[in-house]
Amino acid sequence: MTLIKNARVLTMEQANEDYQTIDVLIENGKIKKLGKITSKKAEVIDAEGAILLPGFIDAHCHLGLWEDAIGFEGADGNEMTGPIKPELRAIDGINPRDRNFQDALSGGVLAVSTGPGSANVMGGTFATIKTHGGRIDDMILMEPAAMKIAFGENPKRVYSAKNVSPSTRMATAAELRQVLYKAKDYYEKKQSKKVEDRPKFDFQMEALIPVFEKKIPLKAHAHRVDDIYTAIRIAKEFDLKLTLDHVTEGHMMVEDLKKEQVGCIVGPSFGTRSKVELEHKSFETAKVLTEAGIQVAIMTDHPVIPIEHLNMAAAYCVKVGMDHYDALKALTINPAEILGVADRIGSIAVGKDADMVLWSGDPLDVQQEVIWSMIDGEIVYRRP
Template sequence: MIVKNVKIYTMNDAAEVIEHGYVKITGGKFTEVGSGEPSFDDKDIIDGEGMALYPGFIDAHTHLGLTSSGVGIEGEDLNEEFDPCTPQLRIIDGINPIDYSFEQARKAGVTSVLVSPGSTNPIAGQIYAIKTAGKRIDKMIIRNVGMKFSMGENPKLTYMDKDDSPCTRMAVASTIREALFKAVRYNSDIDAAESEEDLPDYDIKSEALLPVLHREVTAHFHCHRADDIFTAVRIANEFNLDYTLVHCTDGHLIADELAEENTTCIVGPVICDRCKPEMANLTPENAAALTRNGIDTAICTDHSEVPIEYLPLSVGIAVKNGLSFYNGLRAVTEIPAKIGRIFDRTGSIEVGKDADFTLFEGNPFEVFSSPSLVSINGSIVYRNTGE
């Protein structure tokens, strides 16, 4: 397949924009990205008619498929609220790919998402990057990319209602530290073992945390309030974790301090109210403030808190409040791909990467805009017929 006569926002590290370009797709991958007219024929040619071609959008923090639209508690599979430490949980065992929200994601140009467990547990489980097209989750997975940690009100209130620990911020942090220290000891015992008989007894929780300690996956810290953000940073630094700050609602108040940490942030949801005390300082200017301070910032919906189809609109609101258009694009392409450790596969238009892209006639972040075409792995998953 060839798509020609398009303005290509490559979102590569060189920030290249090709004014009049084309892409060639073979076997689900970009095999050529160029300017001008393609010099070869293909029976499957799409004339973009001057539209803009972008990488497929990526939502860096969702619960897509873990909460089924219009179902209620029977379709809620994002929080295991009876043990505050559950790193062994894999969200792919709870995702329903047939949920209507996947179709809504594709129609909005969202081709990949990072799906996370909920935030009731200080350590909630494993995060996976998946494509938004498919019937079977095993074929949609890009890879395991992270571990979910939660600070603040959500774990506090969950276990306070159960008359159990943790019910203070101190205990939340302590729960996380204890699990990480156990995993460190477990790892040391494995390294010290001289034979299989010397290996420690299998510990599913510590085993699940080893990739976090080895920096093979990213620690995603749910945190809103400034003190919770700094507690997340403190713990991450204590254990030398590769980490990102999810929500980071007070980030605009402490952006200068966060800039010293060389961290990344996932801001959102943008379209919401101040629904709990720790979100009192919520502002749509957050993404712009963090970006001005040199912090790579992605924008998320936190679906189903905000439906996945409003990811482009969320970017539009951030752009309205000080974020540049190009940094808005980065916030749903390059940056979430890098945070999600999938930039080798998607997040930019480059030869060798998955052919995930979307075509827009107008500004993709305006409320009246819809993609004209969406492709995942080189297959057209949505075409706007105008009907």
């Protein structure tokens, strides 16, 4: 057992809360008890008044799929040999020994949803994993976690250069509908009581069964207003779960997003407006959506923003007026709920995994740093 004492804690269990000095008892990698605790059996960690929060969660990145500083050999995020690739699995490409995993721990990011990029209309499945471990199979929180789809400039740019569909937004939507109709038919026939009516095994279609079972959402790369509407339209047509990722122009359609109540994973708001569909990129997007009652998570899209700077992405949202506690929720409980793993991570609560970070001060202050990061009750990173 481990007992953390004298920490100022934000559990992220409340709609709003102040720091409270409480003890945290950990046993077998889980949070066993919160409150004023004494134990003769536990190893005591004295937090000395530092700030304890649940580990941060990056709900959209490509950690381990675009490795650091090794070029082509470490670029495994986009299989650009065909626009429809549902059968691809992130866990088969993630290198957990990429040094960016250590960077994640140094920035308090203890879990990520990582997966294929946006070159393809349908790119394969994401995995939600913890950021410590030498073997990906031992790091999984949820796999598959989502089916990546992409709208807008990226797929049309990639495939128009090959003189292959899609080269327009119309074709992107048509390619997506075509595979979803095929998968829906496959899924329905597979449930037939008559063996002779069941379809012949199809590797691609098998990958889409969890989508039609509503076990995982479509994870839609969409920046522009029209692309966001298309993602929503298609998800509704097939009655599928959906998350909206990037949502760059979400602040321009807030009332409609409020009606839809789809989880929005916003960012990356750092960086240049490198293409037309990013012309309205703003740190205010997360603020505006949150104030409208929409559940928001903030992403890095690593390696677009280095994974260790997830807290700074939230800090800039606070700078333009986002509530400080809402920004912390967008790094903790909100992404946990959007990703469907809030039963294990995202807050400090009895029964959840002991995945916590001790900060020297306010995590959204650039001058503060991670003292240590803990996963499953074990300290896996200490500041130098």
